[in-house]
Amino acid sequence: MHRVLQQPFKTAVLILVWGWLLLLVLTPNLLVVGASVMTRDPGTFLSLPLNLDSYRQLFDPLYLDVFLNSLYMAGMTTVFCLLIGYPFAWALSGLGKQRQTLLIFLLIVPFWTNSLVRTYALKLLLATNGLINNALLGLGLIDEPLRMLYTEGAVVIGLVYLLLPFMILPLYSVFDDLRKELLMASHDLGAGKLSTFLHVTIPLTLPGVLAGVMLVLLPAMGLFFVADILGGSRNLLVGNVIKNQFLDARDWPFGAAASILLTVAMAVLLFAHRLSQRRLGDEARA
Amino acid sequence: MNRWLPKTYLTLVYVLLYLPILVLVVFSFNSSRTGYRWGGLSLQWYESLFNNHAMVQAMWNSLWLALTAATISTIIGALTALALHRYRFRGKRVLRGMLFVVMMSPEIVLAISLLALFLLVGLQLGFISLLLAHVTFCLPFVVITVMARLSGFDESLPEAARDLGASDFTMTRTVLIPVIMPALLAGWLLGFTLSLDDVVVSTFVSGPSYEILPLRIYSMVRVGLKPEVNALGTLLLVFSLAMLMLSQWILTRSKR
Numbered sequence: 334m335h336r337v338l339q340q341p342f343k344t345a346v347l348i349l350v351w352g353w354l355l356l357l358v359l360t361p362n363l364l365v366v367g368a369s370v371m372t373r374d375p376g377t378f379l380s381l382p383l384n385l386d387s388y389r390q391l392f393d394p395l396y397l398d399v400f401l402n403s404l405y406m407a408g409m410t411t412v413f414c415l416l417i418g419y420p421f422a423w424a425l426s427g428l429g430k431q432r433q434t435l436l437i438f439l440l441i442v443p444f445w446t447n448s449l450v451r452t453y454a455l456k457l458l459l460a461t462n463g464l465i466n467n468a469l470l471g472l473g474l475i476d477e478p479l480r481m482l483y484t485e486g487a488v489v490i491g492l493v494y495l496l497l498p499f500m501i502l503p504l505y506s507v508f509d510d511l512r513k514e515l516l517m518a519s520h521d522l523g524a525g526k527l528s529t530f531l532h533v534t535i536p537l538t539l540p541g542v543l544a545g546v547m548l549v550l551l552p553a554m555g556l557f558f559v560a561d562i563l564g565g566s567r568n569l570l571v572g573n574v575i576k577n578q579f580l581d582a583r584d585w586p587f588g589a590a591a592s593i594l595l596t597v598a599m600a601v602l603l604f605a606h607r608l609s610q611r612r613l614g615d616e617a618r619a
Numbered sequence: 620m621n622r623w624l625p626k627t628y629l630t631l632v633y634v635l636l637y638l639p640i641l642v643l644v645v646f647s648f649n650s651s652r653t654g655y656r657w658g659g660l661s662l663q664w665y666e667s668l669f670n671n672h673a674m675v676q677a678m679w680n681s682l683w684l685a686l687t688a689a690t691i692s693t694i695i696g697a698l699t700a701l702a703l704h705r706y707r708f709r710g711k712r713v714l715r716g717m718l719f720v721v722m723m724s725p726e727i728v729l730a731i732s733l734l735a736l737f738l739l740v741g742l743q744l745g746f747i748s749l750l751l752a753h754v755t756f757c758l759p760f761v762v763i764t765v766m767a768r769l770s771g772f773d774e775s776l777p778e779a780a781r782d783l784g785a786s787d788f789t790m791t792r793t794v795l796i797p798v799i800m801p802a803l804l805a806g807w808l809l810g811f812t813l814s815l816d817d818v819v820v821s822t823f824v825s826g827p828s829y830e831i832l833p834l835r836i837y838s839m840v841r842v843g844l845k846p847e848v849n850a851l852g853t854l855l856l857v858f859s860l861a862m863l864m865l866s867q868w869i870l871t872r873s874k875r
Contacts, residue, residue, distance in 0.1 A: 342787040346698045354717050357755045361732030424625030445859040447816050450852035453840040454639035555725035572727050592728050
């Protein structure tokens with residue numbers, strides 16, 4: 334009897350999974366690659382001939398500005414998440430086990446809460462006649478309300494607020510694994526606190542840092558609704574550009590090329606993450 | 620190092636994380652119309668929320684979508700996790716890699732690729748397109764949850780079942796499924812929440828025939844402030860808190 338017939342269950346499961354992934358992941362992504370090299374068409378969205386115009390358009394000063402600005406805001410978001418998250422994860426891993434479980438739970442509650450609603454909640458605080466301005470005016474610290482909403486700063490605050498748990502969780506996991514003996518050993522061998530931090534803690538937590546950067550940087554370029562709600566209706570993020578090209582301007586080739594830009598960024602970050610893990614593995618074995 | 624410094628720092632971050640949510644909850648009971656000033660306790664925003672038929676319809680649509688998407692992704696995800704755990708097959712690493720990439724890639728990339736597919740095959744945007752998209756982004760999360768449970772599992776049980784003459788299907792049904800039950804529930808709850816929360820993918824693959832809650836909220840909050848959103852946000856918060864606690868309870872109970 335043929336092997337396939339001997340294991341009907343295995344075969345059925347594999348066909349189901351592969352079928353789903355090929356149809357709804359691989360094919361759609363190939364379609365995007367295809368769309369990016371076609372020509373814009375107002376009627377059917379896409380038409381021949383094939384060309385690389387949409388990629389050239391990415392370097393059009395108008396859009397290049399948007400991309401660089403989006404990268405800058407995503408970069409700021411990542412830096413703030415790292416600055417807040419690194420000491421946070423370190424402090425968390427020093428607590429008792431039971432307290433850690435509770436605090437991790439409190440960290441993922443917002444993650445399970447509607448992100449639109451949380452973005453909107455920030456609006457209540459940041460608006461011109463919002464709570465922060467009212468409080469500052471009431472305390473007599475300012476004479477005129479500060480303009481905080483509809484600025485790039487508000488967008489970065491929103492992104493940090495939504496993405497912080499994604500930085501903390503991988504960092505916490507590496508700090509949790511970080512062998513305390515290793516730190517002690519380094520200390521016993523005469524290394525000072527700073528030296529231990531520079532030569533032991535930082536390299537050992539690097540994979541966590543890179544995982545966190547990946548989980549924050551990429552979404553920070555794509556979360557168009559944060560820019561819409563807190564930044565006003567301007568093209569602030571790559572996500573807004575992609576959304577506009579697909580839903581409003583109907584320039585599919587260009588939208589597809591912008592999306593491929595994000596995919597390439599992801600590939601680079603994934604590669605860096607793997608590299609850091611492998612290097613760490615080699616050092617541990619050595 | 621100072622002992623209270625880390626604790627103060629942790630507390631400060633938690634206060635900042637929860638402050639906006641707290642403000643939202645408090646203001647959902649505010650009777651003032653302007654939205655920023657406190658005008659006394661009132662349930663009027665909850666009332667106007669439930670009197671809004673389009674809103675209630677969108678709520679039901681979202682719940683039904685989340686329910687079906689979570690169920691289908693749990694079934695396919697669990698089977699995938701079992702296959703990855705139990706079988707050797709060609710392309711196993713590619714399969715794992717694809718699931719990982721789906722999980723890591725920005726939602727907007729997934730969103731436009733699915734939109735392109737649906738338009739190419741001529742699928743009308745609505746419930747079916749939303750369902751296919753939601754199952755796709757929930758799938759990897761279910762697979763990881765179930766894989767984590769399987770990796771800590773005693774291999775002798777399925778072998779014993781096989782020795783006793785059980786077929787693969789029977790063994791899966793009688794031995795493996797009960798073992799992974801807590802992970803199935805946790806994965807289902809995660810999928811349900813992800814689906815209920817999604818804005819990015821739904822923006823692209825939904826049509827006018829099937830309006831869902833996040834998109835309705837989105838159109839409300841883009842301009843200005845809508846006090847009804849405070850009430851709705853509070854309800855969603857209570858709901859997801861309950862779901863999360865249920866999921867944690869299932870997972871901890873099963874560890875004992």
